[in-house]
Amino acid sequence: MPTAPALKRGIRFRDLVLFYVVSGLSVRWAASAAAAGPSILVIWAAALLCFFLPLAASVMELSSRHPDEGGIYIWTREAFGDFSGFLTAWTYWMSNLPYFPGVLYFGAASVLFALGAKGQVLAASPLYFVGFAVAWLGIITLLNIRGVNAGKWLNNVSSLGSLVPLTVLVVLAAVSYWRFGPVEHFPAASYMPHWTLRNAIFWSTVFFAFGGVEAGSAMGDEIENPRRVIPWAILVGGSVLAIGYIAGTAALLVALPSDAVAGPDGFVNGIRALCTHLGVGWLLAPVALLVGLNAVGGAAAFLSSTSRLPFVAGIDHYLPSAFARIHPRYRTPWIAIGIYGLAGMAVALLSQAGTTVRGAYDVLVSMAVIAYFLPYLGLFAAMIRLQKRPVGPEVRRVPGGKPVAIVLGCVGFVSTCVTILLSTIPTEDDPHKTLTVIKVLGGTAVLVGTGVVVFLAERRRARLRGMARP
Numbered sequence: 001m002p003t004a005p006a007l008k009r010g011i012r013f014r015d016l017v018l019f020y021v022v023s024g025l026s027v028r029w030a031a032s033a034a035a036a037g038p039s040i041l042v043i044w045a046a047a048l049l050c051f052f053l054p055l056a057a058s059v060m061e062l063s064s065r066h067p068d069e070g071g072i073y074i075w076t077r078e079a080f081g082d083f084s085g086f087l088t089a090w091t092y093w094m095s096n097l098p099y100f101p102g103v104l105y106f107g108a109a110s111v112l113f114a115l116g117a118k119g120q121v122l123a124a125s126p127l128y129f130v131g132f133a134v135a136w137l138g139i140i141t142l143l144n145i146r147g148v149n150a151g152k153w154l155n156n157v158s159s160l161g162s163l164v165p166l167t168v169l170v171v172l173a174a175v176s177y178w179r180f181g182p183v184e185h186f187p188a189a190s191y192m193p194h195w196t197l198r199n200a201i202f203w204s205t206v207f208f209a210f211g212g213v214e215a216g217s218a219m220g221d222e223i224e225n226p227r228r229v230i231p232w233a234i235l236v237g238g239s240v241l242a243i244g245y246i247a248g249t250a251a252l253l254v255a256l257p258s259d260a261v262a263g264p265d266g267f268v269n270g271i272r273a274l275c276t277h278l279g280v281g282w283l284l285a286p287v288a289l290l291v292g293l294n295a296v297g298g299a300a301a302f303l304s305s306t307s308r309l310p311f312v313a314g315i316d317h318y319l320p321s322a323f324a325r326i327h328p329r330y331r332t333p334w335i336a337i338g339i340y341g342l343a344g345m346a347v348a349l350l351s352q353a354g355t356t357v358r359g360a361y362d363v364l365v366s367m368a369v370i371a372y373f374l375p376y377l378g379l380f381a382a383m384i385r386l387q388k389r390p391v392g393p394e395v396r397r398v399p400g401g402k403p404v405a406i407v408l409g410c411v412g413f414v415s416t417c418v419t420i421l422l423s424t425i426p427t428e429d430d431p432h433k434t435l436t437v438i439k440v441l442g443g444t445a446v447l448v449g450t451g452v453v454v455f456l457a458e459r460r461r462a463r464l465r466g467m468a469r470p
Contacts, residue, residue: 007148009222017233017237017240019155019215019301020240024211025162025166027267033245035261036202038190039193041246042193051208051415058382058408061398062379066078068312070312071214071217072214073218074220079385088375089375093306095372096306101348109123110288114292133348140299141337141338144341147330148222158297158301161291172255172278176254176278180277183254201425204423213237219304272284303337317459324336371444373423425437
């Protein structure tokens with residue numbers, strides 16, 4: 001990095017493990033996967049081998065080669081230059097903006113289950129949902145500006161929102177299985193994935209349930225001994241993710257029919273059905289509140305980590321220099337965090353605006369479909385490209401060295417390419433297939449083009465400033 005910002009190294013091994021848990025282990029995915037039937041267990045295994053393993057290995061090595069603040073931005077910049085690094089960062093942080101209201105709306109809906117019949121009155125209230133999202137984004141932003149210790153505290157507590165509900169689910173499912181047997185007997189053939197275009201599109205999204213392990217490295221200068229801590233934290237946190245997703249999905253499959261866990265409220269609906277079935281209805285309220293906390297933690301983890309990318313881009317003068325400012329007391333990149341938090345609030349407000357603005361929000365979400373995947377192309381390509389450069393003994397390499405690293409990078413790159421291709425295909429029940437494709441591709445082109453314009457404008461401004469100096 002061109003400068004040595006006085007950031008505080010306050011993130012330790014435990015904090016980073018819990019960060020990976022809260023950013024990667026979303027209880028929504030267990031219910032969504034279970035609704036697809038037992039063949040999804042094979043897809044989970046494929047996702048582990050074809051996406052998560054290459055991603056985890058790449059992050060381990062790249063964060064050891066370049067353990068600086070900025071993570072994926074630094075890696076792609078070092079591999080392919082400033083322009084590629086900036087565009088990777090731009091698509092990464094822009095694609096996360098629609099994620100914030102999406103995950104917080106899920107949390108808001110889950111909390112209503114804890115309020116019983118009174119809470120369901122709010123289920124159709126736009127004011128409640130947008131208020132929930134904006135309020136929590138404000139709290140998350142202020143805590144992260146307040147300091148790395150305050151921000152990591154929220155991440156650590158929110159990890160209970162995934163660990164406890166999934167543990168309760170597995171226990172309840174085991175008790176139900178022991179007392180009543182499986183709710184449905186699946187023939188052996190049902191475990192084999194049935195190829196259809198609709199299924200393939202869904203499978204590709206399941207792969208990215210394991211995304212997010214790269215996010216922690218964006219705070220490299222705030223992690224104590226990142227070269228040592230990051231690999232072990234990924235190993236422990238990744239094991240929790242794999243066990244949580246597969247065990248949670250299997251528990252729902254044996255205890256409940258697939259239609260009971262379909263839809264955005266599928267997980268909490270499944271918990272409610274099991275609690276009612278087993279006569280422990282009192283468990284529903286605390287579990288629903290914890291699921292809401294899981295959603296808050298997901299938003300907090302990605303806001304805290306992704307906001308570091310514009311901070312480093314500000315240091316490199318590819319965003320206004322204000323982004324590079326560090327709070328003199330709290331030692332956090334407060335301008336970058338604050339602006340990113342406000343942008344998330346603006347998107348949340350757009351999601352409940354009038355039809356015209358709502359249409360604009362839908363376009364923004366369409367932009368994020370591919371934009372979310374594009375940074376992974378840069379990450380895996382950087383993993384392959386940087387194998388040409390020698391490293392010192394302090395760098396932790398992938399076991400097997402360069403050949404294994406290249407193979408893993410290629411597997412991850414191909415998996416990402418397939419997912420991007422499938423994400424452009426409209427579903428079979430879409431009445432306007434051509435329009436959908438145009439919207440997705442056009443929206444992505446607008447998002448990437450905007451990043452190009454920002455990069456070129458800031459580079460020109462920096463050049464003019466340099467020419468004006470005596």
